[in-house]
Amino acid sequence: MSDVTKYFYKGGLNCAETTLKCLIEDGVVDLPAECVKMMTGFGGGMQRGSICGAVTGAVAAIGSKYGRTELGEDRKPSADAVRTFLKQFEAEFGTIYCKELQKTYFKDHDRKSPEMYRACTIFVEKAVEWAKKIIEEN
Numbered sequence: 001m002s003d004v005t006k007y008f009y010k011g012g013l014n015c016a017e018t019t020l021k022c023l024i025e026d027g028v029v030d031l032p033a034e035c036v037k038m039m040t041g042f043g044g045g046m047q048r049g050s051i052c053g054a055v056t057g058a059v060a061a062i063g064s065k066y067g068r069t070e071l072g073e074d075r076k077p078s079a080d081a082v083r084t085f086l087k088q089f090e091a092e093f094g095t096i097y098c099k100e101l102q103k104t105y106f107k108d109h110d111r112k113s114p115e116m117y118r119a120c121t122i123f124v125e126k127a128v129e130w131a132k133k134i135i136e137e138n
Contacts, residue, residue: 001022001026001128001129001132002021002022002025002026002128004018004022004121004124004125004128005121007021007022008117008120008121008124009117009118009121013036014039014040014042014043014044014053015043015044015052015053015054015057015120015123015124016039016040016042016043016053016054016056016057016060017036017039017040017043017053017057018054018057018124019039019053019054019056019057019058019061019124019127019128019131020035020036020038020039020057020060020061021033021036022124022128023057023058023061023128023131023132023135024036024061026128026132028061028131028132028135028136029061029064029065029135030064031061031064038060039053039056039057039060042056042057044098045097045098045099049097049098049099049102050097050098050099051096051097051098052089052096052097052098052101052123052127053098054120054123054124054126054127054128055085055086055089055096055123055127057124057127058085058089058127058128058130058131059082059085059086061131061135062078062081062082062085062131062134062135063078063082065081065135066078066080066081066082081134081135084134085127085130085131085134088126088130089123089126089127089130092126093105093123093126101119101120101123102116105119105120105122106119106120
């Protein structure tokens with residue numbers, strides 16, 4: 001598994017970029033590296049504390065495996081895989097929302113602090129791990 005801290009904590013990529021980049025590098029999804037660009041705006045819960053960027057990056061990767069491109073294709077495989085991932089993330093961390101994760105996991109620390117990055121690294125590592133498992137199951 002890729003070293004998340006190489007990109008996220010020390011490398012300067014955000015949580016969403018790092019999640020997708022690690023899944024691409026690990027060969028879990030067959031996407032060009034340029035796809036990581038699409039995730040730039042999703043870091044920090046789309047810059048608003050909304051859905052955690054690690055969650056967004058993982059859902060994008062899951063979609064690349066189970067998603068659809070044509071009218072009439074079944075969306076159930078993607079929906080089921082995403083629901084499985086979201087259940088795991090919520091069960092472990094209590095929420096999928098960046099602001100709520102911040103309040104719980106680094107409420108006494110400033111945004112962009114080393115403590116925040118250490119806490120968020122855990123979310124990214126788990127998102128990569130669980131997405132990888134879901135994608136490689138089928």
